[in-house]
Amino acid sequence: MDGFLPTFVRRKFRPEKLKEPDYRVVPERIGDPRIAIIPLHDYPSMPFKCLVSLHDKVQIGQKIGWKGKEPFDVSVLSPISGIVKEIANHPVPSGSRVMCVVIEKKDSDIEMVRSENLVRIKDKKRVLQEAGIPLEYKALTERGVEAIVVNGTEFEPNLTSTYTLLWHRTHEVINGLKLLMNLFSIKQGIVCIERKNKELLDRVKEHAESSGVAVVKAERSYPESGNLHLLRYVLKGKKRVLKEGKVIFVRPQDLIAIRDALEEGKPYLEKYVTVSGSAIGNPKNLIVKIGTTFSEVLEKLDVSLRHLSCVIMGGPLMGIPQPTLHVPITQFTDGIWALFSVDLTKTHRSKVYSEGVCVRCAKCVDSCPASIVPNVIVDFLKKGLKDRALDIGLNLCIECGLCSYVCPAKIPLSLIIRTEKTPEAKR
Numbered sequence: 289m290d291g292f293l294p295t296f297v298r299r300k301f302r303p304e305k306l307k308e309p310d311y312r313v314v315p316e317r318i319g320d321p322r323i324a325i326i327p328l329h330d331y332p333s334m335p336f337k338c339l340v341s342l343h344d345k346v347q348i349g350q351k352i353g354w355k356g357k358e359p360f361d362v363s364v365l366s367p368i369s370g371i372v373k374e375i376a377n378h379p380v381p382s383g384s385r386v387m388c389v390v391i392e393k394k395d396s397d398i399e400m401v402r403s404e405n406l407v408r409i410k411d412k413k414r415v416l417q418e419a420g421i422p423l424e425y426k427a428l429t430e431r432g433v434e435a436i437v438v439n440g441t442e443f444e445p446n447l448t449s450t451y452t453l454l455w456h457r458t459h460e461v462i463n464g465l466k467l468l469m470n471l472f473s474i475k476q477g478i479v480c481i482e483r484k485n486k487e488l489l490d491r492v493k494e495h496a497e498s499s500g501v502a503v504v505k506a507e508r509s510y511p512e513s514g515n516l517h518l519l520r521y522v523l524k525g526k527k528r529v530l531k532e533g534k535v536i537f538v539r540p541q542d543l544i545a546i547r548d549a550l551e552e553g554k555p556y557l558e559k560y561v562t563v564s565g566s567a568i569g570n571p572k573n574l575i576v577k578i579g580t581t582f583s584e585v586l587e588k589l590d591v592s593l594r595h596l597s598c599v600i601m602g603g604p605l606m607g608i609p610q611p612t613l614h615v616p617i618t619q620f621t622d623g624i625w626a627l628f629s630v631d632l633t634k635t636h637r638s639k640v641y642s643e644g645v646c647v648r649c650a651k652c653v654d655s656c657p658a659s660i661v662p663n664v665i666v667d668f669l670k671k672g673l674k675d676r677a678l679d680i681g682l683n684l685c686i687e688c689g690l691c692s693y694v695c696p697a698k699i700p701l702s703l704i705i706r707t708e709k710t711p712e713a714k715r
C-alpha cells in the first residue's frame with residue numbers, strides 16, 4: 289500500500305549505518321601513481337583540446353589540455369612527471385567513456401614549474417581556470433550571484449572525505465571561500481554542516497563566524513546532502529533577500545584548491561578520497577593524486593584485487609559500479625567502495641546480482657525525494673520513449689540512488705535514469 293500513500297505521509301527513508309572512517313584521523317597521502325589516466329573532459333559532449341602528443345615528456349603540473357567553452361575553459365594538468373603513453377577513450381568513474389591522456393611516471397629531476405606560471409598570471413580569475421579548478425565560472429561572472437554556499441555534508445553514509453578536509457583544513461576552506469567571494473564581489477558566504485556533527489560544526493563556526501561567514505545546520509536525513517535539499521535550509525527565513533537562482537554551491541575541496549592556487553600558486557592535483565567497503569579491513573581517508581587508478585589505490589591498501597566482487601565509485605546509494613579497476617580518481621571522486629566476492633553457490637546470489645521484473649510495488653516512487661516516478665520513467669526509457677520520460681521528470685532526478693536501493697527486483701533504476709539525463713541536468 290505504500291505506493292498509494294500521499295507524499296506528506298510517506299515514510300522518511302534512512303539507510304542502514306555503515307562502517308565509516310573517523311574524520312578526525314589524519315588522512316594518509318599515498319605516493320605518486322605508476323600510471324596516471326587524466327580525462328580531458330568530464331562528459332562525452334563537453335568540448336576539449338589535447339595539447340600533448342604520444343611519447344611527449346610532461347612535467348608535474350604541466351597543462352596537457354583544456355575543457356569547456358572559452359572564455360570559461362579550465363586547464364587539464366598532469367599530476368606527475370613522465371611520458372605520454374596513450375591518448376584514447378577510457379572509462380571514467382561517472383560511467384561514461386571520455387578521451388584521456390595516459391602518463392607513465394618517470395623519475396625525473398624536473399621540478400614543478402607550474403607554480404611559477406600561476407604566480408605570473410595577473411588576472412586572478414584566470415589563475416583559478418589555469419589551476420584546473422572546476423567552478424561555475426559563467427554563473428559567477430554573469431548571473432549576479434548573491435551567495436556562495438559550501439556543501440559541507442556527505443553524499444553517502446560511508447563517506448567522510450569532506451568532513452576530513454573540513455576538520456583538518458578548516459582555516460584553508462574558509463580562507464578559500466573569502467578569496468572567492470572577494471574575487472567575484474559576492475556578499476554572502478554560507479557553510480552547511482550536518483547538525484549531528486556537533487564537534488565539526490563548532491570547529492567550523494569558530495573559524496567561519498570570525499570571518500563573516502554564516503554556518504547553517506542541516507538535518508541528518510538522506511539525501512539532505514543534495515544541493516537542492518540544502519537550499520531549503522539556506523533559504524529558510526531569507527527567501528526575501530536571497531533567491532534560488534542567485535545562489536551557487538561549491539565543494540570544500542575546491543575552496544582549498546582556490547586558496548592553494550591564489551596564495552601559493554599550486555595547481556589542483558590532489559583529492560581527498562574515502563576508501564571503505566567489506567574488502568577494506570580498515571576504512572580510511574586518503575590524499576590521492578588525480579589520475580591514480582582505482583587498482584593502484586586498492587593495491588596500496590594491500591587489498592587482494594582477485595577477490596573483489598564489485599567496486600563502486602561513491603557509496604551504496606548513489607555510487608556507480610565500475611566495469612574495470614582501470615578507472616582514474618577524478619576531481620569528482622569522493623570515495624571508493626570495494627566489496628569482497630560473494631559465494632555464488634549461496635542463496636543470496638540473486639539478491640546481489642540478478643535484475644528481476646518490476647512487481648509494481650511502488651517502493652521506488654515512495655522513496656523518491658524528487659517526487660518523480662522512477663519505474664515509469666525507466667519503462668519509457670527501455671521502450672525508447674525518451675521524450676515521454678523527459679515529460680514526466682527524467683531531468684528532475686537528483687541521482688540519490690534510493691529507488692535502486694529499495695527496489696526488491698534489483699532494477700538499477702538510478703543508473704538507467706542517470707545515464708539518460710541530458711548532460712546539462714547531470715549533477
Ligand code: SF4
Pocket residue numbers: 652655656657658659660661662684685686687688689690691692701702705
Ligand atoms: S529517481 Fe532519482 S531522485 Fe528519485 S529516488 Fe531514484 S535516483 Fe533518487
Ligand code: SF4
Pocket residue numbers: 645646647648649650651652653662663691694695696697698699701
Ligand atoms: S521498479 Fe522496483 S521498486 Fe519500483 S515498482 Fe518496480 S519493483 Fe517496485
